[in-house]
Amino acid sequence: MMPNQHVVPHGDKWAVRGAGNDKVTRITETKREATDTARQISRNQGTELFIHGRDGRIQSRDSHGNDPYPPRG
Template identity: 50%
Template sequence: MAKNTSSSKGNTRHVVPHPDGWANKKGGAERASSVHSTKREAEAAAREQSKREGSELVVHGKDGQIQRKDSHGNDPKDIKG
């Protein structure tokens, strides 16, 4: 059986800097799903969509570096520790 080699980028939602403020983008997309004047607004919109999609939320800083991640799906159920 062949492995699924599709990228996992489509199963992420990103909050990134945008010329008009902050953008909520689906991973791998060129265009933003929405643009907001504040990072807080963009993150709230992205979090809502990420929860609906069961995807991972990735929040970036002004420099583009990842600041934090939050998973809204596909979490392992049996975590030891």
């Protein structure tokens, strides 16, 4: 299974990191860039995306994988 993607603060920049990885996948200037990159990776891999704030706490999450509760439609 592919790791979930996390957008995390990285000094005065932002980084994309796969869950459980010590190394970051990509460092960006803005949170928006990191989020866009992480969302694309997450969609391609069918994993979840976790977006953290500057304090390191999770602010939001987005599921691109096997959601146990898919919306009816």
